[in-house]
Amino acid sequence: MSLLDWLIFTLYFAGVIFLGLSQRRKSTAMAGYFMANRTLPWAAIGLSVMATQASAITFIGTTGQAYDDGMEFIQVYLPQPLVMVVLCGLFVPFFYRARVYTAYEYLERRFDAKTRSLTSFLFLLSRGMAAGIVLYAPAVVLSVILGWDETVTIVVMGVVTLLYTVVGGISAVIWTDVVQMLMMFGGIAVALLVLFGELPSAVTVSDVVYIGGIHEMWKSIDLSWDPRNTYTLWSGLIGGFFLALAYFGCDQSQVQRYLTARSLKQSRLSLIFNAFLKVPMQFFILAIGVLLFVFYHFERPPLIFNSAEVTAVQNSPLRGEFEQLEVQFDRLHAVRKEATLKLLEARHSGGGVAYWHERIRSSDERLAELREQSKELVLQARGAASNDVNYVFPSYLVQYVPAGILGLIIAVIFAAAMSSLDSELTALSSATVVDFYRRYWARSASEKHYLKVSRLATLFWGLFAVAVALYAGQLGSLIEAVNRVGSYFYGSLLGVFLLAFLVRRATGTGAFLGLLVGMASVFAVSRTTDISWLYYNLVGAVVVVVAGSLVGRKKEENGAGW
Amino acid sequence: MGRPVEESGLTVQDETPAEEGGERIGVFPGWGWLYAAVVVYTVLLILSLYLFTLLADHRLQ
Numbered sequence: 150m151s152l153l154d155w156l157i158f159t160l161y162f163a164g165v166i167f168l169g170l171s172q173r174r175k176s177t178a179m180a181g182y183f184m185a186n187r188t189l190p191w192a193a194i195g196l197s198v199m200a201t202q203a204s205a206i207t208f209i210g211t212t213g214q215a216y217d218d219g220m221e222f223i224q225v226y227l228p229q230p231l232v233m234v235v236l237c238g239l240f241v242p243f244f245y246r247a248r249v250y251t252a253y254e255y256l257e258r259r260f261d262a263k264t265r266s267l268t269s270f271l272f273l274l275s276r277g278m279a280a281g282i283v284l285y286a287p288a289v290v291l292s293v294i295l296g297w298d299e300t301v302t303i304v305v306m307g308v309v310t311l312l313y314t315v316v317g318g319i320s321a322v323i324w325t326d327v328v329q330m331l332m333m334f335g336g337i338a339v340a341l342l343v344l345f346g347e348l349p350s351a352v353t354v355s356d357v358v359y360i361g362g363i364h365e366m367w368k369s370i371d372l373s374w375d376p377r378n379t380y381t382l383w384s385g386l387i388g389g390f391f392l393a394l395a396y397f398g399c400d401q402s403q404v405q406r407y408l409t410a411r412s413l414k415q416s417r418l419s420l421i422f423n424a425f426l427k428v429p430m431q432f433f434i435l436a437i438g439v440l441l442f443v444f445y446h447f448e449r450p451p452l453i454f455n456s457a458e459v460t461a462v463q464n465s466p467l468r469g470e471f472e473q474l475e476v477q478f479d480r481l482h483a484v485r486k487e488a489t490l491k492l493l494e495a496r497h498s499g500g501g502v503a504y505w506h507e508r509i510r511s512s513d514e515r516l517a518e519l520r521e522q523s524k525e526l527v528l529q530a531r532g533a534a535s536n537d538v539n540y541v542f543p544s545y546l547v548q549y550v551p552a553g554i555l556g557l558i559i560a561v562i563f564a565a566a567m568s569s570l571d572s573e574l575t576a577l578s579s580a581t582v583v584d585f586y587r588r589y590w591a592r593s594a595s596e597k598h599y600l601k602v603s604r605l606a607t608l609f610w611g612l613f614a615v616a617v618a619l620y621a622g623q624l625g626s627l628i629e630a631v632n633r634v635g636s637y638f639y640g641s642l643l644g645v646f647l648l649a650f651l652v653r654r655a656t657g658t659g660a661f662l663g664l665l666v667g668m669a670s671v672f673a674v675s676r677t678t679d680i681s682w683l684y685y686n687l688v689g690a691v692v693v694v695v696a697g698s699l700v701g702r703k704k705e706e707n708g709a710g711w
Numbered sequence: 712m713g714r715p716v717e718e719s720g721l722t723v724q725d726e727t728p729a730e731e732g733g734e735r736i737g738v739f740p741g742w743g744w745l746y747a748a749v750v751v752y753t754v755l756l757i758l759s760l761y762l763f764t765l766l767a768d769h770r771l772q
Contacts (some may be wrong), residue, residue: 214772224761227753227756227757227760230749230750230752230753230756231749231753233749234746234749234750237742237746238742238746250748329760357771358767359769361767362767362768362769363769363770364770365768365770367764367767367768368764368768369760369763369764370757370760370761370764372761373714382757389712414734414736417742418736421745421749424749424752425749425752428756432772457740503771506770617726
């Protein structure tokens with residue numbers, strides 16, 4: 150990176166720290182620290198909700214996925230506006246009027262302590278690990294691409310986030326999220342403009358759409374019905390609906406945001422704001438990936454984008470085979486580039502395009518084969534599968550983006566990671582203090598005491614996240630296991646909340662048993678069927694509502710109903 | 712005004728739904744209209760993306 154890049158990067162960190170620390174005086178008690186005394190405006194909360202969901206992987210992983218598979222991932226996001234309506238009409242009024250600190254606290258009001266404790270504990274388990282991954286994933290990519298030390302990257306990102314979150318609480322988190330989200334919007338626009346600017350001057354926007362269209366890269370809607378396929382309209386609308394409802398309605402890292410609003414109206418407006426902006430934002434992020442795909446028709450892409458994987462193969466006995474693939478890749482890319490330019494010429498002059506289409510198609514097939522063969526070599530050399538998808542966009546940034554812009558976009562990637570991490574830290578801290586410490590150990594301590602414990606809890610979770618990130622490489626299977634528990638848990642948790650809101654006769658025992666049965670059902674479905682993971686939340690939610698209702702009915706019949 | 716509720720050892724305020732009725736939200740006469748606008752927006756998004764999928768499909772048939 151150039152001096153200008155470093156200057157922009159440093160300015161970002163200095164600005165975020167200053168803004169975060171300036172919120173310190175608003176956190177004089179636990180209500181200020183975790184709920185900003187319910188004083189925040191809807192626009193700030195809305196941007197924070199978006200920033201919390203958009204992690205660094207949204208930028209580097211989603212663009213890479215679009216480079217490989219096109220726009221079809223957008224279908225998972227399509228039900229989100231509808232989810233926001235359900236949240237505004239059903240979830241938010243219950244949470245807001247109950248004046249709870251955590252979503253799980255509400256479950257004790259409605260059911261019992263054991264249901265609250267189990268759900269909060271499962272949240273802490275899955276989100277605690279996830280906070281580490283939020284740090285680890287971008288740090289690995291940036292260390293490979295920029296040559297930065299992975300440990301230093303994790304520690305700098307973690308410590309800066311921790312500093313303003315511990316001191317400023319939720320106010321600091323939300324106001325820094327606002328800046329970070331605005332930076333992300335700016336970063337997306339700049340990335341798209343730079344990519345267009347890097348294309349040959351004769352290539353128009355219409356040509357870009359055309360080249361992407363040859364490869365079906367703009368396909369955003371797939372109407373086929375196949376529950377095994379994640380990326381169809383129906384999987385997106387049905388599975389994505391329950392996934393988003395579980396995340397925005399039951400995950401404390403999101404619920405905490407809209408509980409900080411000045412009023413119920415402001416709380417709802419923050420979600421409606423998301424309803425209108427989320428899908429377009431995701432569309433433009435995916436479009437960056439497709440534009441990269443088009444761009445690499447004119448510039449020679451790396452055979453493997455992850456330079457660490459390339460080094461591993463080159464230092465292995467497979468070096469010769471890899472070099473042969475590189476030579477063939479080089480030659481085929483030249484063929485495809487020429488065919489693409491000729492195709493555009495023919496298109497503009499009204500000449501025949503079929504021949505050039507065919508040349509491009511056959512080159513593409515062969516190029517894809519070569520990429521698969523090279524990934525096979527990576528697998529043999531490293532003993533681990535290639536995860537090249539996360540390196541496509543960062544690799545482009547370093548090679549092609551001008552000074553100043555690079556610093557800005559790297560700062561945006563950091564902003565995306567930090568805006569997710571800070572929200573998770575305050576959510577983990579609030580669940581720890583409110584659902585466990587205040588509930589079981591210190592029920593009537595002073596506000597000053599709770600504030601001190603809240604800061605210590607945030608500090609603990611921040612250090613925990615940094616530790617998980619530093620050892621994530623060695624914790625591979627453990628993290629995977631925790632993620633799996635998380636995926637079994639979310640839909641079932643949603644079921645518990647639906648039971649609470651919609652089934653009047655539901656009891657605490659029904660909810661608790663329903664949660665366990667729901668998780669077991671999702672586990673069984675994941676092991677015995679090959680339906681897309683997107684449907685797991687639907688399965689969990691339905692099983693919990695049915696099982697919980699049946700137990701409630703049984704109790705009523707036995708005269709023990711509420 | 713809200714009423715205090717004592718449950719599970721926690722004192723809380725249970726707010727009555729005072730903000731609900733006949734509230735105007737910007738240009739919308741009420742929440743129902745705003746929610747309906749979101750639903751229409753979602754349908755239009757899906758239709759636009761479908762149209763875009765068809766129009767931007769340049770594979771040779």
